[in-house]
Amino acid sequence: MSTLSNILFMTIRLSTPIVLAALACSITKKxxxxxxxxxxxxxxxxxxxxxxxxxxQSLIIGLVAGLASSILITLIICYVSFDLKCDLNLTNISMNxxxxxxxxxxxxxxxxxxxxxxxxxxxxxxxxxxxxxxxDIPFIGEVISxxxxxxxxxxxxxxxxxxxxxxxxxxxxxxxxGENPMAAESVGISSKKIWYIxxxxxxxxxxxxxxxxxxxxxxxxxxxxxxxxxxxAMAAMNIANGEPVGSAVNALLFGLAxxxxxxxxxxxxxxxxxxxxxxxxxxxxxxxxxxxxxxQEKQHRLxxxxxxxxxx
Amino acid sequence: MSxxxxxxxxxxxxxxxxxxxxxxxxxxLHEGEILALVGENGAGKTTLMKILFGMESHQGGHxxxxxxxxxxxSPLDAIALGIGMVHQHFMQVPSATVAENVTLGIEPRxxxxxxxxxxxxxxxxxxxxxxxxxxxxxxINDLSVAQRQKVEILKALARNCxxxxxxEPTAVLTPQETEELFVQLKNLKESGISxxxxxxxxxxxxxxxxxxxxxxxxxxxxxLVTKDxxxxxxxRLMVGRDVVMSIEKDDPxxxxxxxxxxxxxxxxxxxxxxxxxxxxxxxxxxxxxxxxVEGNGQNEIAELITGLVKADSGEIILNGKSxxxxxxxxxxxxxxxxxxxxxxxxxxxxxxxxxENIMADRLDRKEFRTGFLYNSKKINSHVDSLIREFEIACDxxxxxxxxxxxxxxxxxxxxxxxxxxxxxIVANQPTRGIDVGTSELIxxxxxxxxRNKEASTLLVSSDLNEILEVSDRLLVMKNGQIVAQFAxxxxxxxxxxxxxxxxxxxxxxxxxxxxx
Numbered sequence: 001m002s003t004l005s006n007i008l009f010m011t012i013r014l015s016t017p018i019v020l021a022a023l024a025c026s027i028t029k030k031x032x033x034x035x036x037x038x039x040x041x042x043x044x045x046x047x048x049x050x051x052x053x054x055x056x057q058s059l060i061i062g063l064v065a066g067l068a069s070s071i072l073i074t075l076i077i078c079y080v081s082f083d084l085k086c087d088l089n090l091t092n093i094s095m096n097x098x099x100x101x102x103x104x105x106x107x108x109x110x111x112x113x114x115x116x117x118x119x120x121x122x123x124x125x126x127x128x129x130x131x132x133x134x135x136d137i138p139f140i141g142e143v144i145s146x147x148x149x150x151x152x153x154x155x156x157x158x159x160x161x162x163x164x165x166x167x168x169x170x171x172x173x174x175x176x177x178g179e180n181p182m183a184a185e186s187v188g189i190s191s192k193k194i195w196y197i198x199x200x201x202x203x204x205x206x207x208x209x210x211x212x213x214x215x216x217x218x219x220x221x222x223x224x225x226x227x228x229x230x231x232x233a234m235a236a237m238n239i240a241n242g243e244p245v246g247s248a249v250n251a252l253l254f255g256l257a258x259x260x261x262x263x264x265x266x267x268x269x270x271x272x273x274x275x276x277x278x279x280x281x282x283x284x285x286x287x288x289x290x291x292x293x294x295x296q297e298k299q300h301r302l303x304x305x306x307x308x309x310x311x312x
Numbered sequence: 313m314s315x316x317x318x319x320x321x322x323x324x325x326x327x328x329x330x331x332x333x334x335x336x337x338x339x340x341l342h343e344g345e346i347l348a349l350v351g352e353n354g355a356g357k358t359t360l361m362k363i364l365f366g367m368e369s370h371q372g373g374h375x376x377x378x379x380x381x382x383x384x385x386s387p388l389d390a391i392a393l394g395i396g397m398v399h400q401h402f403m404q405v406p407s408a409t410v411a412e413n414v415t416l417g418i419e420p421r422x423x424x425x426x427x428x429x430x431x432x433x434x435x436x437x438x439x440x441x442x443x444x445x446x447x448x449x450x451x452i453n454d455l456s457v458a459q460r461q462k463v464e465i466l467k468a469l470a471r472n473c474x475x476x477x478x479x480e481p482t483a484v485l486t487p488q489e490t491e492e493l494f495v496q497l498k499n500l501k502e503s504g505i506s507x508x509x510x511x512x513x514x515x516x517x518x519x520x521x522x523x524x525x526x527x528x529x530x531x532x533x534x535x536l537v538t539k540d541x542x543x544x545x546x547x548r549l550m551v552g553r554d555v556v557m558s559i560e561k562d563d564p565x566x567x568x569x570x571x572x573x574x575x576x577x578x579x580x581x582x583x584x585x586x587x588x589x590x591x592x593x594x595x596x597x598x599x600x601x602x603x604x605v606e607g608n609g610q611n612e613i614a615e616l617i618t619g620l621v622k623a624d625s626g627e628i629i630l631n632g633k634s635x636x637x638x639x640x641x642x643x644x645x646x647x648x649x650x651x652x653x654x655x656x657x658x659x660x661x662x663x664x665x666x667x668e669n670i671m672a673d674r675l676d677r678k679e680f681r682t683g684f685l686y687n688s689k690k691i692n693s694h695v696d697s698l699i700r701e702f703e704i705a706c707d708x709x710x711x712x713x714x715x716x717x718x719x720x721x722x723x724x725x726x727x728x729x730x731x732x733x734x735x736x737i738v739a740n741q742p743t744r745g746i747d748v749g750t751s752e753l754i755x756x757x758x759x760x761x762x763r764n765k766e767a768s769t770l771l772v773s774s775d776l777n778e779i780l781e782v783s784d785r786l787l788v789m790k791n792g793q794i795v796a797q798f799a800x801x802x803x804x805x806x807x808x809x810x811x812x813x814x815x816x817x818x819x820x821x822x823x824x825x826x827x828x
Contacts, residue, residue: 169419169426176405176416183403187417187467188388 005142007259012143013217014262015255016151017042017226020209021233022247023154023161024202029242030165031198032178037077037092038206039230040099045070045210047103050123050221051110059124063211070207073099074199082192096230104223118220126150126216148216150208157205161244164201174198206230228279235282239289250285257281314343317378317506318364318475324372325359325530329718331745333359335530336372341475346497346507348517348538351527351550353606353774357510360527361477364508365397366390377475396468397477400484402460404452411435411448414466438469442499445492457582458489462496476500477508482516483607484582494520512550512605514543514814526550543816551810557777558802561759564784566595570647570736570768571617572828576626578612587612588792589626593828594736599762599769601783601801603776605813609792610772611653614740617770618650619643620658630736644673649734649767651725651754653741659725662714666706667695669713670728702727702753719750726754730761737761737769743778755782776806787827788812797824 021038028035048069053062077095081088104114111120126149135145165171173194177184181191209229214221232254233247240246261277318341325334333356341347349357362368364375366384374381377393384390390397404413411431420430435448444462452460461481468476478497482490497507497520511517517524518538526534526549534549571594578587587609594600602610615621617628619640628635630646638646652658660669671691674680680691695709704723706716713721722742729737739758743751759782761767773779779786783801787794788809796812796819798804811817 167426168424169421170424172408172412172416172419172426176408176412179405179407180403183405183413184416186387186403188391189417 002139002142003263005139007256007263008143009146010259010262011252011256012147012151013255014258015252016148016154017209017212017217017229018233018236018251018254019154019248020157020212021206021230022236022251023157023244024204024206024209025234025237026240026242026244026247027161027165027174027198027202027205029237030171030178031174031195032181033088033195033199034234035092035199035202035206036089036234037073037095037230038202038209038233039226039228040092040096041070041073041203041206042210042213042226042230043099043103043224044073045207046214046225047106047221049211050117050121050214051106053124053215054117054121057122057124059126059215062124062215063126066211066215067204067207070210071200071203074203075196078196078199082195100224103221107221107223114223116220116222118222121220123219123221124215125219126212148212150212150216153208154212157208158244158248161205165244170197209233232278232282235286239286253285254278254282314345315378317341317343319376320360320364320373321376322373323360323363323370323375325356325363325368325370332530334363334370337527337530337532338535339525339532341506341508343474343506344501344504345523346501346509346521348521348524349508349510349527350512350514350517350524350546352512354529355527355550356530357527358479359530361397361479361508361510364390365395365477391471391473394472394474395477396465396471396473396475398461398464398468398479398481400479402464404460404463406452408452409448410446410450410452410455410463410466413452413463414438414448414470418471434470435466438466442469442496442503444496456489457484458486458493461485461493465496465500473505475506475508477510479510480512481509482511482513484584490516512814514546514816517546518543528552543814544811547810547814547816548807551776551813552806553776553780557781559755559759559781562763564598564762566598566784567765569593569595569828570631571770572627572629573613573617574627574629574828576613576616576628577624578609578616578621579624580612586792587616587623590789590792590794591626591827592787592794594768594770596735596768597762597765598784599758599771599782601771601773601779601786602789603773603779603786603809603813604789606774608789610789611740612792613789614650614653614738614770614772617738618648644732644734647733647735649729649732649737651722651729651737651739651742653744653772655722655725660713660721663712665710665712666699666704666716666724667691667709669724670695670698670709673728673732698727698731702730717747719746722746722754723750726757730757730767735767737767738772739769740772741774742771743773743775751778758782776809780804780806780809790815790818794824794827795819797827799825 021042024038025035045066049062049066052065053059056062073095077091080086080091107117108114111117113120128146128148129152131145135141165174173184173189177189177191177194184191213225233251236250236254237247239250257278261274265274320337320339323334323337326332337360351357359368363370366386366389375384376382382393414435415431420427420434432448439446439448444466446459446462446466452463481493485493501507509521521538524536524538524546525532526546528550574591576587576590577585580586590613602613604610612621616623619635619638630643630648633646635643656662680687699706699709702723704727705720713724737758742754755778758769758771762769771779771783780801786798786801786804788796790813
């Protein structure tokens, strides 16, 4: 394997959870909600998936339980925010903290360990897939083939989320509620119902990212194992203004930054700097893109004023 | 006469604060009829239509649609009964297409997939059938206001609406767009749809409607057949005082000019010229009133003088200095006080105390300081004396303003504005929605301040009693221009005033005389 194909392979692998989380954020963003709780959703799914698959010795039951747990978390967030009227962002932040602590607590109750389940629980993992024919193509095969099955599901999910948002009735309603809830309410669409549904879907997709980390990328659960991937995903989604395909591409860029960080470890560079690299990259990317967007908006305003002067 | 489709019988609406918006209102609508609902602002037209569309409840009376008594508890009930409403503010999703907006909630589908082709086909068919000239595939973002209004009509038609309510539809349109809309509304009428059209523009009412219902202060003052009446008759029913309240005052003895406004022009956010080359002056010792149907530029004049919005051209000279480029604070320091139409937004900070609200504009004065600390004793006694003088009913000066009644909140505003030492008071609807006693106090103070030469006043009001009794000189605005000037407001005949306000008559420059 060449160095380049190695980095690209790593990029795809490391991007998988970020892509899924970014898609999750994209769904709620289109409904007008910022999903700051992706971190919590992924973490809960990662733990429950490991525990249930270890108990039942069934991969499928483990996965289903993991995804169900993250959907359950979204329903709690929705109830607190939309029924009890607590601020959504505050609810999400509290939920992140509660789940970071809560998962360690549950892990300790079950295994007596506070850091990792490795070696104690015999949990199941998802298989890797070697794609026939493609795997034999030089370079391309090395990059694209041999990933975990969830990575391929993530690619399908990019199309699926795009299809949901832009081709289905539900998607139209999600986008309309996100842009003007009053308009939707005036034709009998309950915005609260749409918010619940989009958050639950978001929980499902984010949960896939969570179980990938603990049942594919690794084969155990470790405390706080998301390490900010949920927030990176949120940034990726925001840069793309909630568009699913753009969000996924940005997530891929963050994955590249992570892969690059891992790669340069070989060159005896300060480990803390390497850990910080993807985040610095995120800040840089957001700054540059925001700068460009603001300039475009300014130009747009100037054009509007010009048009108005001509009209007068 | 054709079939009766709607009957509103004895509708009465009393708001929780005791204000009667509609009193025993009757209205009948026939198939294929265009009914104009006319009246001044605050006459209860919109409230009546909101009741019909299920957005407001009502206390008395009942509604019949196609001969059966119905209960309309929400807009969805109304839509199900075939009633559609085009609001002044459109309920639309800007980044979605016309077809998506029109079919939202009643989407054509194949399984759970949105059938875009069918949606476009249906929308385009409707648009073509009624010649609304809207393209189904356009995005709302790219449409003009007039086209967006057509989208609202399409939304109603797509839901099989038989009764279409339009709330002042021409307010946002150019004359050409208005003509186009009227042709389209007549097409709708031909196909049997009944239309209720809210307006206070009489020439439009005469041009479009079959019948007219006139409201004044929540009551029906006339049900007319359009072809049998003339605009002056409608105007008499619309404008008038139920009780004449009079203020006794001497004639003013105006001295030198305090405020000069020259050739003022202002375009609003929708690029409409709402103030059109306005010039006038105010001299020391007089109250100048601006009358007019709301939305003819009076409010913008007040906001331009106070610096809340900036003029596109023209100049404003206050006490000898141009206010161009000055901050609001600087303009106030030149001698301006402002009683805003929207007291909760511009008048007070609701969560702060009476004391803080009154002191807001004068905290940096030397007299309230000792060294670099505030002199609490001085501040307390200053605020207490104002509370006594203006009879503000409160526990004490630390009470948050939001706990007070509307009238007392306005008293806090006037206590500050009347005691700021300004020599020009801009009073924009100063007594709207507040009790009789407080209104009386504000009106009398405005007159007194002008008589003892403390401060002149520019009064903008849609309360006829107020504008005729408090003002010395009276200007009338229509379509952003001054169309009449009366030297003595108390002597003005209210019906004649109504004809100027509604654009039936207009003075020549000679008749108006010197505005400055």
